[in-house]
């Protein structure tokens with residue numbers, strides 16, 4: 098640790114965020130290293146350390162003999178202030194080396210609201226923001242993660258994007274880098290051109306985008322014949338053999354998910370029409386319980402964590418949940434290790450599960466009906482009925498639970514005031530289930546929490562063409578719901594609609610948003626995912642200063658034959674399928690899950706082991 | 712489950728680990744115990760917790776060679792066995808210095824010795840003398856944070872055995888500070904005091920440097936064990 102950093106650490110709130118050296122960190126000797134990668138998470142240490150994907154990818158890179166991968170997180174504002182004051186450039190956790198000195202600087206893009214942090218981190222590293230401004234000496238800037246499915250709003254900042262799962266793709270990229278450096282064929286442009294031939298890599302500077310007079314895209318074409326017209330995402334076919342950090346780093350600071358995270362499967366058999374993750378991670382690929390149990394045990398022994406969280410998009414859809422939980426419980430109970438699950442589907446909520454899983458046993462309960470009426474739930478393909486919900490909460494109430502949390506969305510396509518009133522009614526009915534449950538816990542007052550977010554149309558979903566409801570109207574609906582909730586035992590919380598609007602802009606954005614992001618950087622915007630830093634007015638000023646209309650992206654219904662900014666990416670699911678689903682939605686027709694019946698989404702083309710696809 | 716034995720571990724904390732808080736240290740140990748496979752004694756009840764406790768809090772940024780933790784076990788193990796298993800399970804910045812059974816309670820602790828090193832371009836020529844004058848003044852009134860808000864407190868009775876040497880721009884202060892729960896004096900107060908009284912501008916001056924190290928823990932004049 099250098100003296101400047103030591104000096105600074107006395108004056109920041111949580112110095113442990115910046116020192117690295119977490120338990121289990123291995124120091125790789127710098128000898129024989131031919132490619133150094135700085136892997137950046139554009140949010141705080143506590144959030145970044147909780148991200149399993151980043152740990153996996155750092156792991157696979159460090160497995161390569163001649164690659165060194167180090168971690169970087171966004172410094173919190175107090176640290177940033179000190180770094181700027183003392184001209185300390187952005188550095189990595191492990192070695193403390195300048196990020197700018199690395200060969201490749203990778204960013205994982207987990208949510209649109211992190212874009213301002215990406216630019217701030219580049220600036221703190223002293224790296225020019227725009228790809229075209231970076232010379233041969235600057236690192237290659239690589240992007241990946243869920244937001245890379247529509248990389249266009251940040252296309253000009255990145256040299257290359259990794260589309261889809263990176264476990265196999267990233268080492269292929271570093272190997273190419275090393276090879277070209279060694280045989281002398283390397284130059285930034287030669288490397289990027291060559292890399293565009295590797296499946297799953299998108300080099301935005303190799304495409305020309307032309308626009309129509311109305312601002313929609315006229316064409317997006319490769320500049321050279323050897324560059325692919327569309328980039329297909331990569332997947333890991335056999336999850337059992339995929340890299341899993343069996344000896345994960347153990348942070349000293351408390352992080353957001355401070356526990357062992359076990360990824361049970363990838364993908365989702367459901368087809369909720371608003372959900373991007375459910376579409377882009379297709380097809381489902383399961384791990385076997387044997388592999389999961391071994392990985393969990395190994396991770397426990399090397400970390401000493403007291404909690405294992407089973408993570409996947411809809412955990413109860415795992416076909417071998419019973420044998421997995423039995424396998425884990427065979428030793429976790431004795432070791433006092435808790436099992437936890439993210440929210441459950443109501444139709445899968447059983448007495449047995451409640452007995453097995455500590456988080457279900459002791460915690461409050463969370464369900465996500467998403468919409469207030471059956472009509473709207475059919476539109477969004479959330480195949481959950483009121484009866485399922487009442488049965489699940491009834492069961493929970495009968496074993497003494499009193500707190501239930503329900504997630505909903507406002508502004509879903511076709512939503513009317515009736516659907517909003519339906520949310521209030523559903524919450525009330527859930528409360529009545531409590532009073533009608535004989536064995537209810539009378540010692541504690543019941544509470545139903547209604548938490549409502551705003552619908553954001555996302556690329557690669559059947560709702561990708563929909564307009565987001567205007568801000569004022571969203572706010573009116575939030576208020577309307579508030580007026581309809583009269584019972585004091587029902588608590589109502591909602592997300593700020595202006596945050597969701599900005600997310601919608603960047604989710605469906607194109608390259609014309611680049612100047613807006615540059616303007617936002619000039620205006621000091623960052624940490625948009627944090628309430629205390631999000632400043633909608635400042636953003637709107639950045640839009641008007643650059644003459645870009647946010648409504649064009651957020652509040653416009655896109656045409657079904659319009660060229661969409663993300664059409665250059667192939668995520669497996671076809672546009673025909675998405676259109677079919679859109680039309681079914683408007684007719685209120687539900688679509689069965691992949692396990693009941695294949696709907697021919699196209700993702701089976703990618704292959705995969707232990708998948709419901711044919 | 713019954714508690715069978717309590718083992719006291721004396722340990723040091725240094726390097727990057729000085730930047731983690733007391734709460735973080737709790738987690739570090741509870742995970743290390745599990746990695747070491749120690750048969751911990753758990754409290755009864757709805758969510759059982761392993762039972763262990765530390766002697767004194769150590770403030771963020773301070774290193775130490777005299778920290779203590781008592782671990783309750785549900786199986787009979789000798790202190791040596793506990794130390795042997797625990798040492799490799801701890802981060803390298805925490806070293807086990809000693810392990811034994813002890814009945815001396817943590818709350819009997821009265822004092823801690825510290826070494827405070829301050830490097831500053833703004834020290835005058837007679838820096839050691841100036842520092843000593845500030846620290847040995849009586850009364851020595853500072854604004855101290857207490858549970859009931861900020862309060863003017865005379866801290867001179869809580870400081871003793873002050874010796875100061877200097878070398879170049881660095882002043883080394885050895886002192887004994889009150890450490891019983893009622894009068895616990897955090898050595899950071901001394902740094903703050905010197906910063907203000909001698910106009911050191913420690914935060915602004917990036918060549919400045921502060922190191923605080925806890926050297927020993929005492930029950931009156933006797934070393935705590």
Ligand code: SF4
Pocket residue numbers: 379380381691692694695696697698699700701709710711
């Ligand atoms: S191909 Fe069929 S089974 Fe496979 S993910 Fe698509 S819809 Fe589901």
